[in-house]
Each structure stands twice: as C-alpha cells, then as structure tokens.
Amino acid sequence: MSRRCPSWLSPVGERWDAASLTGALKAAGARRSAPHVVPLHAVLLKLGLSAYTILATSLAHLALRCGLLEYARELFDEMPHRDVVSWTSLITGHAHHGLYYDSLALIHRMVSSGVAPNGYSMSSALLACASIDRGALAYGMEIHARIVKMCLDELVDAVVENGVLNMYSKCGKVNYATRLFGVMLVKDIVAWNSMMAGCLRSGQAEEALGLFVSMVSCGVGGNDFSYAIFADACGELALLMQGMQIHAKVIRGGFVLYVVIRNSLVDMYAKCGCVDSAELVFNDAMSSDAVLWITMISAYGKFGRVYDAISMFDRMPKLGIKQDGVAYLAVLSACSHSGLVKEGWNYFKLMFHGPNSVKIEPKHYGCMADLLCRSGYLEEALDFIRNMPFDSSVAAWSALLNSCRIHGNAKLGQLAASRLLQLDPNNHSNWVALSNVHASEINWHDTLMIRESMSSECVKKEPGCSCVELHDGVHVFLMVDQSHPELVHLLQALDSLKEDIYC
Template structure:
C-alpha cells in the first residue's frame, strides 16, 4: 500500500495496479476486515479489473473469511471466466466456514461446468463430507472414487489421502478407514491422528492407545493433538496408571501448556476418580479458557462437589469468561447430581433472562427433568417433560423411569418405559426396563408378554460389561461369564457388599429378587 493509505483513500486511484490491489485484498483477508469488502470491491470496479480471475477470486476469498458467503458467491457468479483456482477457493472456503452442503454443491457445479477438480478441490469437498458426518458418506465415496481415478492417492498427494481417511472416520466407517490406513504408503502425523481420533470416537479407545504406541515406535513425533487423544483414551477406559504415564510424556514433550492437552488431562483425571489431581492441573494452567473451566465444573459436579462447581461457575462471570450452553449444562448437571432443585431452577431461568442469555438445547431440558426426578418430584417432572419445547428425549424419560423404580411409582414407571420403547424400540434396555417395572408389581403375565415381544421383534439383550484396573492389568467382567479364574471369590465379595448396602439403607428394594437373580 502507498503512503496515502488504502486504495480508495488515495487521491489518484489509477496509480494502483493489479499487484497492489491483490496485496490489499490479501491483507484485508488476513485481518478478516469485513468493513473493507465493499470499498475494495468498488476500487476493482472503478479500475475495470473486476474481470480479473485472480482479483475476483481474492475478493470472494476475503468475503468468505469475513463470514459473507452470499457476497462471495455473488462475486463468483459475476466472474466471466472461472478457473480451477476460483472454484477451489470457493469450495474450501465454504467448507472452512462450516457451510458443508454449499461446498459440495459447488463441487457438483464445478464438475458440470467442465472444470476438472484438482487435489485441493477434492480436499475441500472431503472436509465438507467429514463435517456433515454419516449423512455425507455417499458423497464421500464418490469423491474417493474420483481420487483413485485421478491417481491422487498414495504418495502422490498425502493431503488428499488423509482427507479420505478423516472422512471415513467421521462418517462412522472406521472399518473403511482401517483398511485405507493399512495400505497407506505415507503415514504422517495427520494420518495417525485421524485414525486414532476415529477409533476414539467409535468407542475403541483401547485401539487408539495401541495406535499411539505404534506411531511412536515407527519414529513419528507426536504433536499436541496426538497427546490429547492418548490422554482422552486413558480417561475413557479409566486407566489411571496409563493416564499418569501419558501425563509424564506430555511434560517431556513440552505440551503441558497446550490448552487442548490440559483439557484432556483434567477430564482424564476426573474420569479416573482423581478430582483433586484434575484440580491441580487446572490451577497450574492459570487459564481463562472457557472449555477448561467447564471441564473442571463438570468434574466437580460428577463427584458431588457441587458447591465447588457452583463457585467456579459464578467465578467465570466475575472474571469475564463467557459461560456458554455447555457451561450451563455442566452446572445444571452438578445441581442434578446433588439434588439442588432451587439452585438448578435459578440457573435454568438465568439462561433465558441473564445478561448473556444462551440458546436452550434439549440437553438442558433433559438435565432439569433429571433434577426433578432425582429429587422425587415425579409428577412435576412428567409435566415438565410433556411440555418441553423440544421432542421429549430418551434421556428425560429414562430419568423418570429410574426415579419411578426408586420411589415405587409403578404406574408412572409403566408410562415412562412404554414411551422409551416407542422412541427407541431397538434398544434392549428399554424393553428390559419395562419388563422389570411389571415384575416389581408381580405382574408376571405382562412381564412374560414383553419378553415374548422381544423375541418376536428380534431384540436381544447385550451382556453387561465392566472392568477394573489393578496393579497387574485390566480385568474385564461380562454378565454370565464363567471364565474368570477368581469368579467365586468375586461373587462372594459382591454379594457381601450388596448385603451391607441393604443394611445401611435399612430398606429392602422391591426388585430384590430380580437383583439377586442377576447377581447369581
């Protein structure tokens, strides 16, 4: 830029050429200066350079960076000549802005217009498919086929192949991703991270940990995202010892100041039951990151330290840290776990009427329903659930059903269980819950009829599974599994604990017979 300032401020606009304007457009895009979009566009028109594919593409890119996709498409549509760079800029720009469907629509228009996509075009479209998830699997497969047809896979274009891998993991096809990963000639850190994250998302945390070890053994240096995944996997499996080892690797690698890694560490220690260790990591961070604060609030809430959770939530407001919908969900959950109905209602109302009101989500209503249920306000909970502005969630009806079993309200429990079966008929636990409600009332005929319906509908009860970490490894237990070498000792110990629990409660549960049968 000249000493006179930006182009339209210059006393002699004609002094500027295409190169100068291209620099101005790039600088404005880097600054995301929305107020410069129209003035720069005016300069291009005045100098008669709007037909330049390079400058028009730069202007469209600027508009996208500033969150003006409609303006960007308008500039693009007015271009007399659209080359592969122009199309690619729009496709990737829309994908990065979260406009995934528009990104895929632009790719289709590009192909129809006769312009052949390149690796960057397809990478942008793959990013869009990954953002959409399972609903874009068909489109992702089509793009993958085009990648193979254009010989862009393998070592030719690692970026494209990584995009295909990430697309399959985010579309829920971890088996496809595993096969692709197995034949990849180039496995860089991006590929390893995509595969590990995909395993973690699909509930295969143990495999994610195995991949992390294989990556390190293969000589690929882990980055912050890799460490965060390994720590998250330890948290999902509640493996404290391995989690502490992962924490040590984080420190040795110099990633202990990474906000994402710190969030994972706090969450891991909380899931392993070490909420004080989670607090130490949090306090050591000295961070104003809202995600980190929310993670700590959630940890306190899960372990009954509701007053610590509430204090942290209020402290966020005092420090000027924005409390988003996730933070509100964390504090509502803390109130629910501790039965603080009054406090929960106050925070729920604050979401509507506070200075920084947030958008209500079904999860917030579900959490309030759970709070009412846990506190024994069953009729109020039913009224709240049936009058939600959203469709009643499975979680809300499940909370009502569990509370009905605890408080002995079989009639309301039958209603909740029947509603759950209607909402999710393929979930065996809903059928079993409905059967148990009738069994608790000794309605054996209806119990038998429900079990028969499960057989007719081919609904199978998956065996329950739990595990515990001891000094010599992780021990897994399946219901009705007779292969455990110490089964007799374990059974007697669990029976002893159960009897002690009954004595402490001084209350014989109505479904004791069912529990005893399952225990044996």
C-alpha cells in the same frame, strides 16, 4: 477513488496495473482488510480488469477471508470465466465459515459445469461432509470414488487422503477408515490422530490406545492432539496409571501449556476418581479457557462437591468467561447429582431471564427432568416432560424410568418405558426395561408377551461389564461369565466380603 489506500496497499506512484493489483489484493487478504474490498473492486472496474480471472478470483478470495460471503458470491457469478482456482476458493471459503451444505452444492455445480475439482477443492468438500451433523456419508463416498479415479492418473496428496480418513471417522464409519488407513502409503501425524480420534469417538478407546503405541513404534512423534486423545482414552477406560504416565510424558515434552491437553488431563483425572489431581491440574493452568472451567465444574458435580461447582460457575462472569449452554448444563448436572432442586430451578430460570441470552436445548430440559426424578418428584417430572417446548427427549423419559424403578412406581414406569419404545424402538435396553417394570408388578402375562417379542426380534441385552485396574494390568469382568481362571477364588473373596459387611 474517493478513498486513498494505505501504504501497504498502494504501489509506487499509485500507478495501478495487473501486477500491482495482484500484490495489493494478496496484502489485503493476508490482513483480512474488509474496508478495502469495495475500493479495490472499484479500481478493477475503473481499469477494465474485472474480467481477468486471476484478479477477480483474488478479490473474491479477499471477500471470503473477510467474511463477506454474499459479496464473494456476487463477484463469482459475474466472472466470465471460472477456473478450478475460483471454484476451489469459493468452496473452501464456505466450508471454513460453516456453510457446509453450500460448500457441497458448489462442488456439485463445479462438476456439472465441466470443471474437474482438484485436491484442494475435494479436501474442502470432505471437511464439509465430516462437519455436517450426523455426517454426509453419501456425498463423502462419492468424493472418495472420484479421488480413487484420480489415483489412476496421478499421485494424490496426503492432505486429501487425510480428508477422506477424517470424513469416514466423523461419519461413524471407523471400519472404512481402518481399511483406508491400512493401505495409506504416507501416514503422518494428522492421519494417526484422525484414526485415534475416530476410534475414541465410536467407543473403541482400547483401539485408540493401541494405535498410539503403534504410532510411537513407527517413529512418528506425537503432538498435543495425540497426547490429548491418549488422555481421553485413559479417562474412558479409567486407566489411572497409564494416564499418569502420559501426564509425565506431557510435562517432559513441554506440551503441558497446551489448553487441549490440560482439558483432557482434568477430565481424565476426574473420570478416574481423582478429583483432587484434576483440581491441581486446573489450578496450575491459571487459564480463563471456558472449556477447562466447564470440565472442572463437571468433575466437581460428579463427585458430590456441588458447592465447589456452583462457586466456580458463579465466578465465571466475574473473570470475563462466558457462561454458555454447556456451562449451564454442567451446573444443572451438578445440582441434579446432589438433589439441589431449588438451586437447579434458579439456574434453569437464569437461562431465560439472565443477563446473557443462552440457547436452551432439549438436553437442558432433560437435565432438569433428571433433577426432579432423582429427588423423588415423579409426578412433577412427568408434567415437566409433557410441557417441554420440544419433542419429548429420550434422556428425559429415561430419567423418569430409572427413578420409577428406584421409587417403586410401576405405573409411571410402564408409561415411561412405553414412551421410550416409541421414541427409540431400536434400543434393546428399552425392551428389557419395559419387561422388568411389568415383572416388578408381578404382571407375568405382559412380561411373557414382551419377552416373546424380544426373542422373535432377536433382541438381547448386552451383558454388564466391569473393568478393574490392578498393578499388573486391567481385568475385565462380564456378567454371568464363568470363564475366568480364578473364578472360585473370586467368589470366595466376595463371600467373605459379604460376611464382613453384614456382621
């Protein structure tokens, strides 16, 4: 070797053997020491030990931990014998580096080669299924079936069951996750968090809160992620009192220092309309976490404090906080809510020509289209949407349609509604929007034709729903609902409010 290893890699007297090399490879892996991958490989070759599966696997594992994926693949392909450990190491390494499709391809090769996967390899494959955009449900269900077969012969580790639960939750199959959760013998904090997060992700915030209560009743103590999920659910439902209670519990439990909880608390207070409380949490954190800053910028923007949002955004690079695509989306949204077209255009151009390169996505164009539409520049918004370098987005056409309703431009509204039907024909609200646009033009023939089509396709608009939090709980009201026991008193109170407004 032309290069001497450091003391923590070199055994006494530099007399290499299989045992000392195993220790050296473990030490290098623990430190992710990339400069020593090649020298250690050279030692293996020189001593004729590269055919030893354990040593070759350890070297490939070291390369994976150092991010040398191609090198690890080459080492793996050169192995004369690949056991379950070497396969699992490669599958796990690719999954943890975000190469999810490669990870799934490797486990398929593993099975095809006659090597049965173990719990660790299947957990990594499940992670890959859950992490792929829109999920890889078919692969995940295939792995779940293999795990069920394993259960017939041996006990399955809780980590594997949690992996299946997480996979179903992230693939949008919360009903499958619920069934699995109901029969799990061991429900640790990871399982409870996966289930709560899955419910919240699928729009079932009330169910997530109910699970939290059940978890506490079962004697399972919450952690930082549990409290963050609870705060997020309170934000989705605008439950301020419950949100304040969990904030107090977080402080008592010493969890307030966790960044994930601070982010959720800021977002919760903002969604509950308490932007000043959100500001207090943010200021108390004194953090340079980019997510926390973006959450606060979004809060300012939603409540009309656009110049506070802009000021925060402009301060980010001065404090070494990166302005990524999400940060630009937050400041563009703030400009949109306040109708600051000039400022919005300036930030949009900075994404192209600013000091840091930012990946521009369709949602950035959608936000700019929304800014133009809210400000009444409908024709300009139409040209902007048509000249987008992406396929026209649903968000952009939806913004145009809503603004056409507000500004009474039925012609453009019909165009936007028709385009939305082409892009998203399964969205029932698009049919309703097109019908309403024609009705506003008193075009009863087209309106009747559309509504007949809606009836034949069983298209129905979901009734509007409002939640009001009072001291004794949360009251839910559905549009055209006549079942509320206090309906008469509610209507009388509403009539008196109308009289006060118009007097």
